[in-house]
Amino acid sequence: MPHRHDIDRYLGQLLDVGRFKDYGPNGLQVEGRDEIRHLVCGVTASLALIDAAIAAGADAILVHHGLFWRGQDGRITGWMKQRLQRLLQHDISLFAYHLPLDAHPELGNNAQLGARLGWRADARFGEQDLGFAGALDMPTDLAGLTALLRERLGREVIAVPGDGRPLRRVAWCTGGAQGFFEAAIAAGADVFVTGEISEPQAHYAAETGVAFVAAGHHATERYGVQALAARLVQELPGLTQQFIDIDNPA
Template sequence: MDRIELELYLNNLLQIARFKDYCPNGLQVEGRRRVNKLATGVTASVAFLEAALDWGADAVLVHHGYFWRNEAAPITGRKHARLKLLLANDLNLFAYHLPLDDHPVFGNNAQIGEKMGWISDARFGDNELGWLATLPMPITLSHLTVEIEQTLGRTPLVFGDPDRQLRRVGWCTGAAQSMFDSAIAAGADVFVTGEVSESVMHTAAESGVAFLSAGHHATERFGVQAVGKHLSESFDIEHLFVDISNPV
C-alpha cells in the first residue's frame, strides 16, 4: 500500500481533526513509500523498533509515539537513538494518541469494553473520554478483579470492599486516574484505568466507589491490534503485533 494512501486512510478513520492532543497524530517520521508489512505496538521504544525491523516491517503504528508537548527539543540521547533507528532503516512511524483511545470501534476503550463484555451507554470526563456501562447483573468487586486479571494477564491494584456489589462500571485506559472524580459524579460504582496516584486510595475510601489500576500498558494493547487487523483485512498489508512487556 502507498504510504500516503495509508496515512490519509488512518487519519480519516481515526478522525484526528477532532482532537487537540499532546502530540502530533498521524505520520510522525517518514520512511519508504511502499508499505507491505506493518508492525503495531503500544510504545515506539528502541526494543519495539528493533523487533519490528527484525520482522521486516516497512512501517510501525503505535499509541505512544514522539514529540510530546513540552518535551525538550534537541535531538540527543534517547531521542536521537530512536530517530536514528527509524531514519537509517527508512521505517515509517505512525502514532495516534487520543484518537486511538476514543474511536468507537477500534479505540482502546472500545476494545477493552468488548473484551470485558461492557456495553457503553454513557460518557463522562473531559472530551467525554471516559466510558460507562451497566452490567447485566450485579457482581462483586472481587469477581470483577478476577475477570480483569484473566483478560489482561496481570493482577490489578484494587481499592475498595471486595464484597461490594457493582452495577455501573466506568473506565478509561492509560493514565486516567485524574478522571476518578468524574467517574464518581457520573454514577460509577467502580472506575477502571491503567495508572494510580497517591490520592486515589483516599478518594475510594471516602466515596465508597472502588478503583482498579490495571496497568497503562496492559489496558492499551488492544487498540493498535484492532487497527492493524483491520488494515490487514482491508488492504494488501501483513500485520504483526509486537508486545514489549511493561509492568507499568
C-alpha cells in the same frame, strides 16, 4: 502495496484526528519509504519495538504512544536520537495515534478493552468524552471484577475498595486516566477501572464509596492498535501486519 500517504489519509479520517486536542502529533511522525508491504504494530515506539520491527522486516510501525510526550524540550539527543536514528537508517515510517485511538467507539482502546471484559458502554464521560461507562450484565463485587481483570489481562491489579456496594455500573478509561476518577464518580459509577493510580485516588475511593482499580497502563492499551492494524489489512490490499508486544510492568 499501499503508499504511506494512503495509510496516513485513511487512519486520519477513520479516527477523526482533527477533533482532538493532544500533546503530540497524531498520524505520520516519521517518514520512511513510499510503499508499505509489512506493518508492525505495538503499544509504544520504544527502541525495543523499533529493533523488533526491523528484525521482522517492517516497512512501517503503528503505535499508540509515539515519539512525543508532554514536557519534551525538542532536542534530538539520548533516547530520542537512538529511536529516530534507527527509523531513518532503515527507512521505516512511524504512525502514532494517541487520544484518537483511545476514543474510537469500535476500534479504540476503551472499546476493545470493554469487548474483552464483556462491558458495553452506554455513556461517555471525562475530557473530550474519552471515558466509557455502562451497566454490568450481572452485579458483582470487587473480588469478582478484579479476578476477571487478572484473567483477561494476564497481570496483577491494584484495587482500592469503596464501601462494599454491589458493582452494577462500571466506568473505564485505559492508560493514565486516574485523573478521570471524579468524573467517573459523577457519572454514577460503582467502580472505575483505568491503568494507573496516583496518591489522591485511594482517598477518593474511601471517601465516596466508589471502588478504584488500576489494571496497568500498558496492559489496558494493547488492544486498540491491534484492531486498527487488522482493519487496515482489510481495507488496503497488499498489506500484512503483526503485533509485537514489548512487555511493560507499568
